[in-house]
Amino acid sequence: MSxxxxxxxxxxxxxxxxxxxLMLQVHNTGRAVxxxxxxxxxxxxVEAMHGYGLWATLARADS
Structure with a gap:
């Protein structure tokens, strides 16, 4: 987590x-913006996060 x-x-x-x-939000809910x-x-x-070994996705924001 650190x-x-x-x-x-x-x-x-x-x-x-x-x-x-943000880390606690990811830990507790599985995601954070x-x-x-x-x-x-x-x-x-997203590519940078993958480079750090983290799972990341992108999604269109709700309007």
Whole structure:
């Protein structure tokens, strides 16, 4: 779990508190929205998470 928080801090640049909150959300519910943006940027984020050994997907946000 500390590794996931580390990845969120180092890659996304979130605070330690935000990284911990997101990590706990993933741990407890199986998912968290870590980033939003255009499709190309989100695909790069997904690839980066896979590079860190984490499972990540992208989904269209509900309008």
């Amino acid at each position: 590794y996931v928080a580390y990845v969120f801090r180092s890659y996304f640049g979130v605070t330690a508190e935000e990284a911990e909150r 870590v980033a939003t943006g255009n499709r190309e940027a989100m695909e790069r984020h």
